[in-house]
Amino acid sequence: MTLPEQDFIALCASHGLGSHASVLLPWLRPRVGFSRGAETDAPIGASRIGGEPDVPADFVWPTHKGRALDFLLQINLADLQGLQCGLDLPAQGVLSFFYDTDTQPWGYDPADLSGHGIYLFDPGGLQRLPAPDAEAALVPSALAFHPAWSLPHPFSSEGEQVAQALRDAGLSWDDAAEEGYYALVDAVADLGSPTPGERHGLGGWSHNVQGDMALEAQLVSHGLYCGDPSGYGDPRAAALEAGVGDWTLLLQLDSDDEAMWGDSGMLYVWVRRQDLAARDLSQTWVGLQCC
Numbered sequence: 001m002t003l004p005e006q007d008f009i010a011l012c013a014s015h016g017l018g019s020h021a022s023v024l025l026p027w028l029r030p031r032v033g034f035s036r037g038a039e040t041d042a043p044i045g046a047s048r049i050g051g052e053p054d055v056p057a058d059f060v061w062p063t064h065k066g067r068a069l070d071f072l073l074q075i076n077l078a079d080l081q082g083l084q085c086g087l088d089l090p091a092q093g094v095l096s097f098f099y100d101t102d103t104q105p106w107g108y109d110p111a112d113l114s115g116h117g118i119y120l121f122d123p124g125g126l127q128r129l130p131a132p133d134a135e136a137a138l139v140p141s142a143l144a145f146h147p148a149w150s151l152p153h154p155f156s157s158e159g160e161q162v163a164q165a166l167r168d169a170g171l172s173w174d175d176a177a178e179e180g181y182y183a184l185v186d187a188v189a190d191l192g193s194p195t196p197g198e199r200h201g202l203g204g205w206s207h208n209v210q211g212d213m214a215l216e217a218q219l220v221s222h223g224l225y226c227g228d229p230s231g232y233g234d235p236r237a238a239a240l241e242a243g244v245g246d247w248t249l250l251l252q253l254d255s256d257d258e259a260m261w262g263d264s265g266m267l268y269v270w271v272r273r274q275d276l277a278a279r280d281l282s283q284t285w286v287g288l289q290c291c
Helices: 005-013 018-027 110-115 157-168 175-190 214-221 237-246 273-277
Strands: 031-040 072-078 094-099 117-122 141-150 247-254 264-270 285-289
Touching: 005 018, 005 175, 018 157, 110 117, 110 214, 110 247, 117 264, 141 175, 157 175, 214 237, 214 247, 237 247, 247 273, 264 273
Parallel strands: none
Antiparallel strands: 031 141, 072 094, 094 117, 247 264, 264 285
16 A cells, blocks of 8 residues: 555645655655554464564574563564565564563664564464563563554654755755654654554654664674764774665564653664565664653
C-alpha cells in the first residue's frame, strides 16, 4: 500500500509546506508500524512481544557480560505480506530480537555490542524456550501490523539534507518553517497508527530523539568508542565514514506502558544493507536515545 500523492500534498499544506510537497515527496519512505494487542499465549512462531522466545532446538541463549539477554519480540515475516517496509527481508521466517534490559546499553561503546542479539529463524521446527530470568521478561502481547510512512527526522543527517533541499527550492528556512517540518514528520509517522505518538516499526527513517545514528553505528561497529569525541576524532574515522550509507534502520521500538527505554526513549536496531541481503544479522548495532 502506498500513500496517495494528493493525501501527502494535503498533509504538507496543513503544515505550511504545500508548495514544497514535490521536494519532500521523494524523501517519503514506507515502513511497517505495529502495536501491542491483548496479552496472549500465542502459537509457536507467532508474532509477539515479550514472554518466551520460539527458537530452534540448537539455539544457544545469548549473554552479555555474564548475564543472559532478555527476549524483546519476534516477528513472523509472513504477517508482513502486502505491507512495505523498504527492507530486503525474506517472505518467510521469524525475526527475533534480544537485548540487555538490565543495563540497557546505549550503543556508543564497542564493548556493549554483545548487549543485543538479532536472529532470523526458519519458521519450521521451533520450540518455546523458557527465559533464564523470568522476572525480567516483558509481558507477552500479540502484535498487530499496519502500513505506515516516514520522513527524515530533523535530528538526522538526512533531515539536514531535506532542509537544504527546501532552501534550494526557495523556502525561507526560518523558525516557522522548521517547526512546520518537525510537525509534518510527526504527522506522517502517525498515519495509519491506532495510537498517535507510538513509534514502533520496521524499516523507514528513524524517528530520532537525539542526533544522527548511522555514523555512530559505523564507528562503534569498527571498534571506536563514541561516548566522547575521541572516536569521532580517531584517525580511522575519516576512512570509515565512507561506509555510513550502508546502514539502514531495521527496527524501532518505542517505550510504552510495559517497557521503558531510558527516560521514555526508543531503541533502534541498525543493519548494513549488504548484511541483510546476505541474511547475516551478526553485525547489527543497537542504539538507545532518550530525552
